Amino acid sequence: xxxxxxxxxLAGDAKRRNRERRVxxxxxxxxxxxxxxxxxxxxxxxxxxxxxxxxxxxxxLWTVGWFPRRGLYDIPTLIIxxxxxxxxxxxxxxxxxxxxxxxLAEYASPRARRWLKPTVEILAGIPSVVLGFWAxxxxxxxxxxxxxxxxxxxxxxxxxxxxxxLITPLVATVSEDAMKAVPMSLREASYGLGADRxxxxxxxVFPAALSGIVASMILALSRAIGETMIxxxxxxxxxxxxxTFNPLDPGQTMTAAIAALATGSDxxxxxxxxxxxxxxxxxxxxxxTLALNSLSNRFVRKYREQY
Amino acid sequence: MxxxxxxxxxxxxxxxxxxxxxxxxxxxxxxxxxxGTPDDAHDVIIELDNVDVYYGDFHAVxxxxxxxxxxxxxxxxxxxxxxKSTVLRSINRMNDLIESARVExxxxxHGVDLYGSGVDPVEVRRHIGMVFQKPNPFPxxxxxxxxxxxxxxxxxxxxxxxxxxxLQRAALWDEVKDKLDESAFALSGGQQQRLCIARAIxxxxxxxxxxxxxxxxxxxxxxxxxxxxxxxxxxxxxxIVTHNMQQxxxxxxxxxxxxxxVNEGKRTGRLVEFTETAKxxxxxxxxxxxxxxxxxFG
Numbered sequence: 356x357x358x359x360x361x362x363x364x365l366a367g368d369a370k371r372r373n374r375e376r377r378v379x380x381x382x383x384x385x386x387x388x389x390x391x392x393x394x395x396x397x398x399x400x401x402x403x404x405x406x407x408x409x410x411x412x413x414x415x416l417w418t419v420g421w422f423p424r425r426g427l428y429d430i431p432t433l434i435i436x437x438x439x440x441x442x443x444x445x446x447x448x449x450x451x452x453x454x455x456x457x458x459l460a461e462y463a464s465p466r467a468r469r470w471l472k473p474t475v476e477i478l479a480g481i482p483s484v485v486l487g488f489w490a491x492x493x494x495x496x497x498x499x500x501x502x503x504x505x506x507x508x509x510x511x512x513x514x515x516x517x518x519x520x521l522i523t524p525l526v527a528t529v530s531e532d533a534m535k536a537v538p539m540s541l542r543e544a545s546y547g548l549g550a551d552r553x554x555x556x557x558x559x560v561f562p563a564a565l566s567g568i569v570a571s572m573i574l575a576l577s578r579a580i581g582e583t584m585i586x587x588x589x590x591x592x593x594x595x596x597x598x599t600f601n602p603l604d605p606g607q608t609m610t611a612a613i614a615a616l617a618t619g620s621d622x623x624x625x626x627x628x629x630x631x632x633x634x635x636x637x638x639x640x641x642x643x644t645l646a647l648n649s650l651s652n653r654f655v656r657k658y659r660e661q662y
Numbered sequence: 663m664x665x666x667x668x669x670x671x672x673x674x675x676x677x678x679x680x681x682x683x684x685x686x687x688x689x690x691x692x693x694x695x696x697x698g699t700p701d702d703a704h705d706v707i708i709e710l711d712n713v714d715v716y717y718g719d720f721h722a723v724x725x726x727x728x729x730x731x732x733x734x735x736x737x738x739x740x741x742x743x744x745x746k747s748t749v750l751r752s753i754n755r756m757n758d759l760i761e762s763a764r765v766e767x768x769x770x771x772h773g774v775d776l777y778g779s780g781v782d783p784v785e786v787r788r789h790i791g792m793v794f795q796k797p798n799p800f801p802x803x804x805x806x807x808x809x810x811x812x813x814x815x816x817x818x819x820x821x822x823x824x825x826x827x828x829l830q831r832a833a834l835w836d837e838v839k840d841k842l843d844e845s846a847f848a849l850s851g852g853q854q855q856r857l858c859i860a861r862a863i864x865x866x867x868x869x870x871x872x873x874x875x876x877x878x879x880x881x882x883x884x885x886x887x888x889x890x891x892x893x894x895x896x897x898x899x900x901x902i903v904t905h906n907m908q909q910x911x912x913x914x915x916x917x918x919x920x921x922x923x924v925n926e927g928k929r930t931g932r933l934v935e936f937t938e939t940a941k942x943x944x945x946x947x948x949x950x951x952x953x954x955x956x957x958x959f960g
Contacts, residue, residue: 464761540798544858546759548811548865549788558810563801 400641403634410628421607422595423616423629432598433636436606440515440586441579443602447519448575452526453568459527460534461556472531479524487588490517495589503603509591511606517585522575529574533567534560566655573651577644583610609640704731707899708753708869713767715748717760722748724932725767728918730869735891735900737910737939740920741954745931746903749920750871753901754790755783771869788815791867795874797854799846799861804829804838807846807857811865824864831897832860833890852883859890863898870894872902876909888913907955910939917942919951 411428421432455475459468495513499506506512537560545555561568587593591605593615599606607615616633708730715723723745730736738746748757755776757763769776776786788811799807808825817824825842829835834856838849846857855875862870872891876884891900891913904910910917918936922929935948946952 538798540794540796541800543756543759543792543794544798544800544861545810546784547754547756547787547792547794548814548861549784550811550814551784554814558814559800 400634400638403631404638407631407635420595420597421612423632428632429598432596433607433609433612435600436511437580437608439511439602440518440608441576443515444518444522444579445576447516448523448526452523453530455527456530456534457556459531475524475527483521483582483584486517486521487585490514490585490589506603507605509605510603511590512602514586514590517589518579518582522578525575525578526571529571530568533564537563570651570655573647577647581610581644583614587611587614609636612636704733707732709770711768713769715752716764718762721930724930726933728936730901732899733895734915735895735913737914737917738903739907739910739917741922743929744920744922746920747873750873750901750903754787754792754871758783788865789867790869791862791865793858793862793872793875796878797851797858799854799857803843804846805842807861808864815865828860828864831863832856834860852879852886855879855887869899874903874905877905911943914939921950
């Protein structure tokens with residue numbers, strides 16, 4: 356005859372349950388704090404931006420250039436410069452990054468891959484201030500100035516190339532992960548039909564990894580748009596910039612404009628409207644990045660070749 | 663098909679008269695479906711001659727010699743790890759994808775050494791097609807799956823015709839003709855496997871390697887694949903690896919039985935016996951074969 360089982364036997368230890376409850380409260384609190392901080396940031400951004408837009412003379416948002424000290428807040432100047440620099444960066448990063456990803460995922464021997472992949476990941480961790488300095492002291496005089504004799508020492512071209520180097524590892528590693536995730540069985544199917552490696556990469560692996568590849572590009576674009584230090588150092592025009600479409604001119608991006616205003620290298624910190632324009636640009640930047648991220652999510656869901 | 667699925671017991675050799683009876687049965691079944699027992703009239707198309715396969719230092723398969731005859735179905739059977747898939751994959755140089763893999767000995771195709779210098783594995787695979795264990799259609803439309811091989815081979819003719827005839831030969835056309843632009847993933851597992859067969863046929867190979875093509879399928883879908891193999895035999899030489907002894911007995915003309923030697927934890931596969939299927943399943947020359955097919959081993 357076995358012993359009768361009582362409720363106490365299954366009730367467990369009250370101490371243990373209490374501990375579990377405390378741990379749970381701790382984690383929930385940590386989660387809530389990060390959400391609360393994000394909300395506060397957005398609120399303060401939106402509030403200051405609103406106070407800027409409601410006080411500023413709207414015609415000064417569309418003038419000849421970005422000179423906040425003189426009350427000229429030409430937003431297109433910043434958006435054009437941001438687009439040019441991010442565009443040049445992407446032109447560098449897409450072929451280089453995808454090429455590196457294809458090599459690592461499809462061509463490299465396991466041994467080569469074992470040390471190349473971490474190397475690329477380390478490249479992704481180079482502080483942007485180092486790349487900014489490099490863009491200024493190497494890319495600008497040794498690359499840009501040699502190719503384009505009309506180039507000035509500070510150019511959007513040099514900054515764009517620097518940004519390209521910065522985001523290439525991002526494209527490479529995320530795309531490589533996506534390509535590695537394509538099942539071996541699809542490659543075998545392709546090789547089994549008499550496809551060579553190049554065809555297999557182009558016609559089978561790329562389409563199947565497309566969602567990840569596009570995600571990597573959009574991530575890289577977000578990073579390029581949000582990049583500050585390289586453009587701050589290498590694109591020049593710290594005090595302000597004329598509106599220009601020429602990549603060989605100095606230019607000021609949204610991020611560099613904010614940095615200039617906030618660090619006071621523009622000597623405006625704390626000064627009424629000029630200072631508040633910072634929040635307006637910041638909000639704009641935030642919205643652009645948000646839009647890109649949701650776009651990438653939607654794209655990935657819609658066009659992925661599911662395997 | 664309405665007949666009862668054959669069980670191991672039914673095909674296992676039984677003493678004396680029953681055994682002869684079963685051999686006759688298998689031969690009769692073959693005659694019914696394929697119109698004859700294998701004879702030596704068919705030329706040898708692929709000749710494996712003392713083939714050894716290594717992965718790095720690991721000796722995976724030891725000294726396999728099998729002549730494969732044209733327009734026959736040759737089955738490779740044996741326990742897990744006996745190297746039957748490894749041998750199959752060395753025939754269309756699929757093992758080249760594994761860097762450390764190395765083949766010694768000679769695999770001749772129409773008399774040409776497939777591992778000779780100047781042989782391009784890509785070209786080999788266009789002549790020797792392959793169907794894999796798990797259906798592996800591309801995440802593309804049914805049409806594009808079939809058109810993939812011909813397109814990369816530079817096919818110039820009417821692609822629509824080729825897609826239709828390939829699907830017809832794989833007995834899939836009627837089921838998919840109205841949804842050629844739908845994703846291949848919308849098909850059932852059995853249909854996907856027939857699609858993969860159609861895809862392999864579309865590049866007009868003359869040999870088809872099938873690596874346990876029905877092991878991921880249900881019994882009905884398996885029977886359809888087996889029926890299809892009978893059909894395909896009229897035009898193609900087929901080599902099939904199978905775990906399923908009944909399947910080998912049902913479909914193949916000749917069977918190679920592989921076994922595995924375990925030596926200090928390393929498993930090396932070897933060929934035990936290669937002969938006419940009806941003979942292998944009823945009157946094997948080797949005790950080892952008999953033990954395996956009667957279920958005493960493996």
